Amino acid sequence: PEPDQALDSASNITGDSFVVELFDSILEEIVEEINIPKKYLSDPVLLGIARQRLSNGRPVAAFKIRCALDASSVQMLYEKGDSTESVRIIFLPSNCVLQDNRGSLLPSLQKDLANLTPGCAFALDQFWKVCGKR
DSSP: OOGGGSOSOGGGOOHHHHHHHHHHHHHHHHHHHHOOOGGGBOOOEEEEEEEEGGGTTEEEEEEEOOBSSOHHHHHHHHHHSOOSSOSOOOOOOGGGTBOTTTOSBOHHHHTTSOTTHHHHHHHHHHHHHHHTOO
């Protein structure tokens, strides 16, 4: 969560409240940055937590969240919003993002996506392998 929206003090944090805070904060980030109302978003599924080598080992969590809106509706909402952390949104079919059975980004996408994206792509690929579907 944003620092001004975090729990009041560390003494109030329990295991349950931490989990609720973690999962709710990722949905709030989507609402604030992409302008998608929460009612169109599924509950987040935690894919994994990794350390960003380029950010001094700062941890980052990867989530899978489904959206009930199509790409044109999301684009329209994004353009109406007031994003402060992104400059554009792109839409890619999930089967076009990963190399076949390797869990890594296609080379043509690597230069355009954030440094964190390859780890998220790998985590999503592992999730699909466990669930047996894409």
